[in-house]
Amino acid sequence: MKIGVVGAGNMGGLHTSLLKNRQDVEFVGVTDIDLERCTKFCDIHGGRAYRNVQEMIQSGGAEIVFVTVPNTKHKQVIIDGLREGAIVFGEKPFVTSLADADEIMTELAGTENRLYVGFNRRFAPVYARAKDWIRQGFEVQSANFIMNDGDMTSPPWVINTALTGGFLYDTTIHMFDMIRFLIGEIAEVQCIAQQSYYPLQDNFSFIFTTKNGKSIVMSSNGHASWAYPSERVQLWGNHATIVTEELDKVLHCGSNQATLDITDVKNLERNQKWGYAQMHEDFLGAIASNKPFSVTPEDGYKSVLITEACYQSAAQGGKAVHV
Structure with a gap:
């Protein structure tokens, strides 16, 4: 599989560090708006620098594209990759607005196994074990x-909402x-949201109700x-408890x-502990076995709806909002 x-x-x-260690992957290279950073990246990881995603697919032969640009830039890169016929892995968040999410879902209509959303915590051992107990x-x-x-x-870019889309998109969306x-x-x-110490809302409290009535x-x-x-x-369940401590x-x-x-995995290698591997x-x-993706565009879309x-609830002083 050729990956860019x-x-x-x-x-x-x-x-890229993980991909290079796989026998079934050929890393073709990277593209970034900063060409100098691309060159340094290739000095470390190999591959070549491309001007854009189109060139990486057309000239470099990339069949799969990993999108790791800042959050607010995801939409156009994902669409560019899809329109060039590539399979796309999109880092979380999916996108940072409903309008962008709708545009991607329209682009994907009638297709399957074209876009995977990178919610790595689903694969982190602590959460995978919790899911096992629930099953x-x-x-x-x-x-x-x-x-x-x-x-x-x-x-410093963490507080730049023009890049992140806001704290909830950059951090809390995992939860x-x-x-x-x-x-x-x-x-x-x-x-309920507050702006406490930074030039954006940085303090949030939530109450969620699930469709099956859980609080x-x-x-x-x-x-x-x-x-x-x-x-x-x-x-908390029927006189039963599951508790995680970080990952x-x-x-x-x-x-x-x-x-x-x-289950204690604190000494596990980071990319294993965090679920990336x-x-x-x-x-x-x-992809290799032609099976449906376990994390889908619909999962990404629903995360945007919740965010x-x-x-919206915070802007209305904590008023209940249906998802």
Whole structure:
């Protein structure tokens, strides 16, 4: 499989480092608006620098394109790749507006296995293990989610909404997808937002109600320090609990159990612990075996719907908004 990367930044480097180690992948190169950065990228990873995604597909022969540009630039690159006939892997977030999401869904109409959305946490061992327990009969009745950022000035572009689309699109959207993955579809959201320390809303509190009637509380902010854990999920069932601690550990206590079932992966290699390696295997394996993608454009679209509903609720002082 011939693969090219759009975006010569940190995420482009992360994906390329993993791709280069696969026997079934040929890395053809990278394109970025900064040609000098492209050249440095190729010095490290190999391949060649291309002027744009069209040239990378037409001249470089890329069959699969990884989109790792800033969040607000996703739409056009995804569409360019699709129109050139490539299969596209799009980093999260899918896009940063409903208008952009609608445009991509229109482009995809009548096709399948053309676009995969990179929600890596679905493949992180702690969340995969939690999902296993749920499949085995743990019924979630209520939950508490936390996802915080310790410093929104490192790197400095994090506070640039023209690039990120806002804090919820850049950070918290992971947990919106995780609610759907672990518990079910979100029907309604109430959100209170504040601008505390940065020139954008950086402090959010949420109440979600799922379509199956479950209640979820969440908090997410960009000024929490890096005190451990900055990411935690607590699920409560019938006298039973599942708790995660960042991407390091997950524990389960079932009904009337005197002992805890603990999965500890804190010493696992980062790309395994964060689910990136498993996500690549899922994505590329589906292509090789011609199977449907497990993470679909519809998943990306629903994450945008939830994010926009949160911002809408916040703008209305926490009024309930249907998703």
